[in-house]
Amino acid sequence: MAIWGEISKGAKDAAAFTVKKTEEITAIAKLKLAIHSEVGKLEKCYQEMGELYYEILRKDVDNSAEVAALLLEADELKTKIAALKAQLASVQRGIICKECGTQVSSEYGFCPICGTKIADDKVEE
Ligand SMILES: [Zn+2]
Numbered sequence: 762m763a764i765w766g767e768i769s770k771g772a773k774d775a776a777a778f779t780v781k782k783t784e785e786i787t788a789i790a791k792l793k794l795a796i797h798s799e800v801g802k803l804e805k806c807y808q809e810m811g812e813l814y815y816e817i818l819r820k821d822v823d824n825s826a827e828v829a830a831l832l833l834e835a836d837e838l839k840t841k842i843a844a845l846k847a848q849l850a851s852v853q854r855g856i857i858c859k860e861c862g863t864q865v866s867s868e869y870g871f872c873p874i875c876g877t878k879i880a881d882d883k884v885e886e
Pocket of ligand 1: 859
């Protein structure tokens with residue numbers, strides 16, 4: 762029954778691989794969505810800053826405290842976006858083809874260079 766053991770192990774490995782792949786794709790989608798959302802907040806922040814600055818120039822209103830608060834908010838958002846992008850890059854780059862050493866996006870099941878099935882052993886940071 763050694764053959765059955767091998768077949769069953771192979772099927773289990775394939776299933777585990779598929780689950781892992783699905784989890785990675787979900788993680789990538791979530792990260793992309795989070796980045797999109799934070800970029801949206803940053804754009805809104807820039808727009809508000811622009812409007813406040815317009816008031817300063819046109820109406821001579823002192824709203825520098827509000828501008829300063831928005832500056833801090835923009836800094837925080839930029840830090841957050843950079844961290845999310847780094848996280849996304851690490852999830853995406855993750856896999857190295859054992860045959861040819863190409864870095865393969867975890868979105869692919871096979872190496873686009875040599876066609877080898879991609880093992881799910883990750884590169885340690
Ligand atoms: Zn390869």
